[in-house]
Amino acid sequence: MSYWCQMYFQNSVTFAGMRVQWVFGMYCAVLTLIFIFVMLSVVLCLVSPHQFLYAQTDHTLERIWGFVPLLILTFLSWPSMGLLYAMSELETPLITVKCIGHQWYWEYEYSDFAVITYNSYMVPEKELNLGEPRLLTVDKSMVLPFSVWCRVLTTSFDVIHSWTVPAFGVKSDAVPGRLSESSVKVEMPGVFWGQCSEICGALHSFMPIRVEVVSCRVFEQWMSVLEDVMA
Numbered sequence: 690m691s692y693w694c695q696m697y698f699q700n701s702v703t704f705a706g707m708r709v710q711w712v713f714g715m716y717c718a719v720l721t722l723i724f725i726f727v728m729l730s731v732v733l734c735l736v737s738p739h740q741f742l743y744a745q746t747d748h749t750l751e752r753i754w755g756f757v758p759l760l761i762l763t764f765l766s767w768p769s770m771g772l773l774y775a776m777s778e779l780e781t782p783l784i785t786v787k788c789i790g791h792q793w794y795w796e797y798e799y800s801d802f803a804v805i806t807y808n809s810y811m812v813p814e815k816e817l818n819l820g821e822p823r824l825l826t827v828d829k830s831m832v833l834p835f836s837v838w839c840r841v842l843t844t845s846f847d848v849i850h851s852w853t854v855p856a857f858g859v860k861s862d863a864v865p866g867r868l869s870e871s872s873v874k875v876e877m878p879g880v881f882w883g884q885c886s887e888i889c890g891a892l893h894s895f896m897p898i899r900v901e902v903v904s905c906r907v908f909e910q911w912m913s914v915l916e917d918v919m920a
């Protein structure tokens with residue numbers, strides 16, 4: 690999902706993530722226009738100051754530069770607020786996964802069919818197989834089905850961590866004593882990576898997140914196998 694020397698976002702695989710990127714792109718466009726306008730005004734004021742700085746006797750100019758930014762900010766807040774509300778709204782989820790942050794690994798807990806819990810540790814560089822990404826490979830991935838609404842609950846065992854998967858458009862803080870909720874509906878199968886995004890101590894950079902998104906059928910099989918193993 691990411692490539693060497695990537696400068697922009699990873700491709701999004703959730704509708705919410707796509708909206709995040711759209712809002713970001715739109716803001717960048719508006720900010721570029723404002724930047725050009727301000728720079729042009731500065732240049733014009735430098736070239737002919739009399740025309741712009743001393744020609745006004747009433748307060749028309751002040752009124753304009755008070756009112757126009759207000760309009761722009763209101764216009765900008767609109768899609769952002771809409772997105773925030775859309776992302777916090779939970780469609781009826783079929784699967785609930787609890788991601789518990791530890792110093793320094795993630796624990797995943799599934800409790801819908803059988804109670805399945807396991808820890809996900811980073812694989813150290815020396816033990817990597819060919820093709821496995823450094824600092825991102827884990828021994829046991831989190832598994833989610835695609836095209837299904839999943840509820841991701843995040844909390845922490847010790848300090849604040851953050852469960853972040855850029856391709857999902859999700860960044861959910863794991864706060865001890867609190868349960869944060871986010872909903873994810875991944876539109877396609879694949880392997881997606883994330884990292885803890887809240888500095889949490891010495892090994893903060895060594896608690897990656899690897900999510901394997903599979904079909905419902907494979908998910909069910911995976912669950913029943915784990916259930917047998919755990920029993």
Ligand SMILES: [Cu+2]
Nearest residue numbers: 885887889893
């Ligand atoms: Cu961390």
